[in-house]
Amino acid sequence: MFFQLGWRNIWRNRRRTLVILTAVVIGVWSMIFLSSLMRGVADQFVSNGIKTLTGHIQVHHTGYREDPVVENSIKNPAGVEAVLTAVLPPEAQWAPRVRVNAVASNARHSTGITMVGIDPSREAGVSFIGEAITEGRYLKSDDPYGIVVGKALVKKFETKVGRKLVLMSQDTEGETASRAFRIVGVYRAEMQATEKQFAFVSMPAAQQMLNLSHGISEVAVLLAEHGQAMQVANTLRAELSADEYEVNTWQELLPMGSAIMKIYDWFIFIWFLVVFIAMGFGIVNTTLMAVFERVREFGLLKALGMKPWWIVKEVLIESFCLLILGMVIGNAAGFVSVLAISRTGIDLSALAAGMEYWGMSRVIYPHILGQDVMMANLVVFILGLVVSLYPAIKASRFTPVEALAHT
Amino acid sequence: MDIVKCTKVTKTYRQDTVVVRALSGASLSIQEGGFVAIAGPSGSGKTTLLNIIGGLDYADSGRVVVDGNVLTDMSQSALAHLRLHKVGFVFQAYNLIPVLSALENVEFVMLLQGVPPAERRERAKAILDDVGLGGMYDRRPAELSGGQQQRVAVARSIVSNPSIVLADEPTANLDSKTGASLLEIMQEMNEKKGVTFIFSTHDKMVMDYARRLIYLRDGRIVEDKIRNG
């Protein structure tokens, strides 16, 4: 009954209601849409890191992170692998790696890189490299001299598939170890820096070159969701001796990613507040106008013995109807526009170097987060009602005398 | 000379499906310097006729000539120009611009006409003195009584030296004593300045001031008599 009345009242002046409704709709839409874009950016940043070898969880020999050399490798990977098979959730993937700093050189050039020895089929399930080959082929599990390098490195080295590339590093004895590889494949990555940094060889080739026998540097684990990392890491920690193994989640491995996510949390909340304030002025003003037009009506109701509280309630219910309608349309518009670009994303290739400067991808895919949607709607709804209190209380204070004097 | 000449003027209003014939073939001519009352029951078409003569509205058919201008052929902006220079209006109520003082309300018309400020001020003061509002130049409409507001409206309507002043029930919101004094002022202006006044009314007392009385009924002129004056 009250709601019917409220609903009818807001449509007494259709145009005015439509105008303020538009403000609420655009506001809510921008909250949903822009927050999903910002989440998309932060997400991509983290996903990039995770796909570019970090994974969700890494297991190392204690001390490797401080001092990433072959001495600090996992000597007995079989033990770790047994634990992983036993403990990880079924949809999780993992891959062992040998990872060392090395120098790559050919006749004309040389530069520092990271050599990564991989189990090609396992690695494909964990990181980007499995689907990133654009020329030549991917590694085979026992490729003795095959190497896969990034497009940017190939360009810098003025080389191509089929040519030789010499890697040099330190073996377990601290001696210089070198091995001549042949480029079998070229990969592209989201960022040029990645293409310049990583060169992939097969696990046996790396182990042989570094005199590692069966040792590995790390195991990377990819889970179904970013959010599971903490919990799975804890179970792993319980199973693996802390003296020998270190288990880290992506939050620890990518401090920049976590920092960016935290900043965006704040930024999104502030954006919500700012947009709300922008429409809050309109809500107060419009409600005030509506209330002042009805001075007589409210005065009369009071003369008839209506309690002030009822008038407050009536005005608040009108705001409520307006806010709910605006939120429904705004949310719908937000979801629809996110859906519309979710396939193609927003392509920022024109600013690729700028994106790379901050370590971000060229294409932004929006990502709606339940917590943002809830926060946006709560901000609009609660603050919307709070600011409507002012006109509502104003209306409840009109005296019958004032009402009759008002023309 | 005829300052107003209407020939077979008709006007129909349509509201949804209902068709109201507000004027059905009204013809009349009014001579310069007249002081004419248009009377008739409510809904007889008085306001409609005055609006059409004043160029606020178009007739559906027939011909309206005011001071040599054929209104029926004129554009909106030409009509605005005509109203500014040839016609003064006094309405029943809410005549004045609420944010302007009495003096400024009177000045405003001359401002539109492009009268220089000093002259504007002088003339406005003089005319307000004429209608007996000497001490109230700076009062806003809200600070004036209904009768005083109507006097400002009369002052404003004649200050631009129009050919005719149209007053639609100028006394309807006034008590009879205030109404009578407003009529006296209008009469005085008519005599002093020779401006033609046409006003509508229901009120017998007001009709008595007129020198010519035109009766409307159902959009037709049913009686037109010259009174001794």
Added chain:
Amino acid sequence: MSIDLKMAWRNIWRHPRRAILTMAAIAFATVLLVFMLSWQFGSYDTMINAAVKVHTGHLQVQAAGYHEQQNMHLVVPDPVSVSRLLDDIPDVAAHTARATAFSLVSSHERTYGVAVRGIDPTKEAQVTTVGQVIRQGKYLSDDDAAQALVGGLLAKNLRVGVGDELVLLGQGRDGSIAATVVQVAGIFSYGQDELDRNVIYIPLPYFQEVYSMQGAVHEVVVLGTSLEAVPRIKRSVSAELKTIDKKNKLVVLDWMELMPGLIQSIQMDLISGFIMYLILIIVVAFSILNTFLMVIFERTREFGVFMALGTTPGRLTRLLLLESTTLTLLGTAMGIVAGSLVTWYFQVHGIVISGTSEMLQQYGLPERMYPQLSTLSIAVGAGLVLAITLAAALYPALKVRRLRPVEAMRAV
């Protein structure tokens, strides 16, 4: 004051509460924009200056192709004449020459591949901040020879400290093996992992000797008196270079070409900022549109009187626009004053966003950032707000033109 202006002013204050709310909404948007634009412009300055001062300088003279390939054979063969030429160009504040070679660096225990840079200690300190980030030991001096500055992370990886020896092994310009032993003179830390992990500095003359550079360098780095002077300097350097570089092998690159990512990331920030501001102002515009619209509803009869008096629709529109413009201008003016004060406060005290300092450091930025109040940020901020709110005011003002006198008079 003309009657028109008087009317506009008095009409605004017919509903003081409404007028104040409307102006507050406009002022709010203006404050936000002035502050945010000042913040953005300020941070761009900081970013550019930081990047320029850490490494690239404002401009560099290099061999064509060196920037893309970093190939040590692409050299500036005669840096002395380039530097003589630079001495005579106005607006050049300082310049220095550098050479870089990729090398293996080994301590007793470890070997890494790094970029070894030869720098002119005195001149380098005038161009970049390297002299100010020495955390242990000391900076290089001009008489030093086999002395090196090592990045903090690299020193940790190599397990060396000040005074320890390092073996450098690389290839000279002539293809010969370049090998030497240097002593760690100092350890630097920029806070940017990229540099702290991968770079060693040695004195340029010593570098040229070890890597058989035959007097050549890879880049001549120029610092201008200001960012604005860069295009001017670039023009004169390009012109002058022709006199000594007959074969056209040298190029002048400015900081935008040296760091395309930086300028693009600024553009990206500007674009995304503007999209947000636009959305915000549109919300504000709809918030206040009702104020302007109400005029039409409430004052219809008054407009009827205006028209009966012979006011043309055009003039009526002008009157209404004058009213809304005055209101909007008042709001914007309040916003400019408040926005400038807020910005100015933070310009003096700076802003630290907690939890971001680590991240900012990685991009070479200080943790305390300062907005930069400027006529540009005020003009752009207030201009955007004005333009869009006035567009909102236009709708009712134009709508009044359709009003017919008789209809208007019938409204109460």
